[in-house]
Amino acid sequence: MDSPRRTTIYDVAREAGVAASTVSRALNNPRRVNPATRDHIVAVAERLGYRPDPLATALQSGHKATIAMLVPDITNPHFFGTIRGAEKRASEAGLTFILANTEESADNERNRIERLSRSVDGFVLAASRMEEETTRELARDYNLVLVNRQVRGLPSAVVDNGAGSRQVVEHLASLGHRSLVYLSGPHRSWPAAQRWRALRAAAEAHGMAARRLGPFPPRAEGGGVAADAGLGAGATALVAHNDLLAIGMLRRLAERGVSVPGQVSVVGYDDIFGADLCVPALTTVAGPQEEAGRAAVELLTRKGSLSRSQPAPQQVVLPSHLVIRRSTGPAAP
Structure with a gap:
């Protein structure tokens, strides 16, 4: 609805x-x-x-409007590009830009919005953890635009991981893998659900077995438990929710003496800084996160515009692709 x-x-x-x-x-x-x-x-x-509309009023009056970007984990390198793109576009538009960390908490996210609303004219919510109904409820009172999350009826900019996920399966299938395990992120993560849906459909199309385990904390610290769970499932390929989790998995596999990619292949998502520096270099799904951040701020400024030629809400969908490195190889016999 x-x-x-x-x-x-x-x-x-x-x-x-x-x-x-x-x-x-x-x-x-x-x-x-x-x-x-x-x-x-x-x-x-x-x-x-x-x-x-406070944002529209500020833009029309010439006063400097303020927007806030909320991210679940400010220490996660995945968000660096999104933040950079949003900040650059805000600067070009003459907007004051502030950043807030919600610590992977939907309650914190809502509280930040309500507390900042007195001084902020619009919000960009990156990978929001809030329920859809809560997001719609807040959108009735505040200017909201989403990044890497879709809620029907609200403007958003997302990197579509569908193509990248299909490429993951095609790549693994070409290497002889017949099974994969997806080590999922937070249960309220919209990208996690989208990635699993695409992986499962592609695996079925290629006659591969696919299983989802988790959720696991989307940080390197969660990689140990995720790696152990993946090995216990017996799959020859492990697909992590994000690169941080994948890097933690590589560490744990090395501790256990499991060869990557000799015994098991590992794939991540996001292509963060350092994904090509770990050992072995990580095969991962990449997308234009900086462009997504720019697009979100652009949608927010259009939402606050009185121009009929730029109706809101709008959806921006950006492509993803697989970057093949050394963490994937032929399936073990």
């Missing part, structure tokens, strides 16, 4: 029988509008439940 649509300035203009620009002047610069017209517009706006 879609979130109820926010009453817009165009709704007020249509009901009042005036231009949107007249509504804007009546609400933001009332001295420039005939008093009777202004009173009529204000009455219509109140009847329709219209609330001025």
Whole structure:
């Protein structure tokens, strides 16, 4: 079910029988509008439940708007590109940009939004952990754009891991692997669900067995338990939720004397800095995270615009691809 649509300035203009620009002047610069017209517009706006959009107001008035980006784990290199892209686009748009860490907590995420809303005009939520209904509820009151998460009816910019996941399976199948295990991330992770769905479908198409285990903490510290679980499942290929988890798995496999890729192949997601420096260098799914960050801020500024030529919400979907390195090889006989 879609979130109820926010009453817009165009709704007020249509009901009042005036231009949107007249509504804007009546609400933001009332001295420039005939008093009777202004009173009529204000009455219509109140009847329709219209609330001025703070981001739109700031952009139109020339005042410097502020946006906040919320990330689940500020120490995860996966988010560095997304943050960099968002900050660059915000700077180009003349926006003040702030960053907040939610520590993988949906409750923290909601609390940050509600607490910062007094001084922030819009929010970019990266890999949001909140339930869909909670996100829709907040979107009724605040300007929200999502990165690497989709909620129907809300604007978002995502890296589609479908193509990359299919390439993972095709690559492993070409090396003779007949089974894989996906070591999943947090249970509220939208990318985790999307990756598993694509891996499972591709594995079925190639006649491979696929199994999902987890969730595991999406950090290197979680790699030990994930590696042990993967080995226990008996698969010849282990696909980790992200590169940090995969790197932790490589460490654990080395401790146990398990050869990679001689005995088992390992694949990650995100192509973070250092994925090509670990031993062996990690095969991983890469995507344009910096572009996703830029696109999210662009969607937010368009959402706050009064231009009819740029309707919101919008969806931006960016491609992913497999980067083959030395952590994958032929299946052990």
